[in-house]
Amino acid sequence: MEASSLMISKAARLGYINDRKPSRNSISLTHLQFADYTLCFIEDDEKSIANLKRVFRWFKVCSGMKINFAKGSIAGIKIEHSLVEHYARRIGCGVEVLPITYLGLPLGDRIGKIRLRNKALLAKWLWRYGEEKRALWHRVVREKYGKELGEWKAGVPVRGRGSAAWRSIASICGCFDQYIRFCVGKGDEVRFWLDLWIGDTPLCQKFPNLFRLVVKANVMVSEYLIRDGHHGRGVWDIRLRRNLKENEIESHRVVKDVGIPLLSAG
Structure with missing residues (x-):
């Protein structure tokens, strides 16, 4: 999934996809990823829709993974429903109407709140890392990035190296620590x-x-x-x-x- 994330980001930087800004002065928001889920935010123009589908097709060719567009869906924010249906036909996916549920969380038309929800999902992985000490994924992360605080926290990847997914998770360690109260144990x-x-x-x-x-x-x-x-x-x-x-x-x-x-x- 990291490869698809990089491909979407590059397509936006090169102007093939017009990404969505939550507000006038905020930074651009192209997509969010969690496990096997990808949530994209793009402007309602024909070119961006077509190019987004091309990106996923290229990812399919390069990775050998299957992408079933029919399992996906599209929802519009302050645009005509008929236009949303038109884009859905172009992509070959379903149509949904906001608010919807994404990863168990309610998702409406206020994009600014999504970043906070994404931070909460990243924090969940930090918590799982500390709790699931015997899990294979915990051991892989620990061996790759080292460890801090015994088995509780992994090392932070050097900028530009390592997994983009774990860099995103590790980036909120400071915020995460503010809401944690420790039992001393040993x-x-x-x-x-x-x-x-x-x-x-x-x-x-x-x-x-x-x-x-x-x-x-x-x-x-x-x-x-x-x-x-x-x-x-x-x-x-x-x-x-x-x-x-x-x-x-x-x-x-x-x-x-x-x-x-x-x-x-x-």
Whole structure:
């Protein structure tokens, strides 16, 4: 599917397809892809319709994959229904009337919301990556791009390299992390400063001045925790680049008093 995505994008750049803009000042939107589904957005002109079908035919020839246009459908946004039917005959597909359901999500005539929905679908794949650690696709992605945070998050592809699909998924990691609250578990997959695992905000945001002094920003919870063998309790070993100033001691004391999690053994 990545090849078809690149072909559609190139056809739009070369002017063979007039893509759709959600609003006057927004960037162009040609298509969205999720698994085996492709959703295209083009202006209502004969040339674009014909060339879009040519792109899919070329993809069929190059890839050897079958494309059944009869399983597809077309819907118009603020254009005559008779014109939509005409385009459907040109493509050889069905006709639908908005609102429709796409991948279980309602889709109306407000294109701007589609980007938000697409981001939600990409976030779903990030969640699945963290959950499906034994799945074959998880292992393939991990081997290809490396890993961050143990098995929870894969490395981000270098720009211009790797799968365009995974680059799109990885591009929303920052946004995705804002809505995730971690269970500490063994503590080796949760970052002490950067992840939300205690309180309402990550500790790096709650104590920014102290965070700037730490030796390692990406440190895991388990790396800071030292167990007291005599009493079974633990203390935080927070390593800083320099000695604290008087106005920084209080923040350090508060962080040191952060509740010690009960780390799981396996």
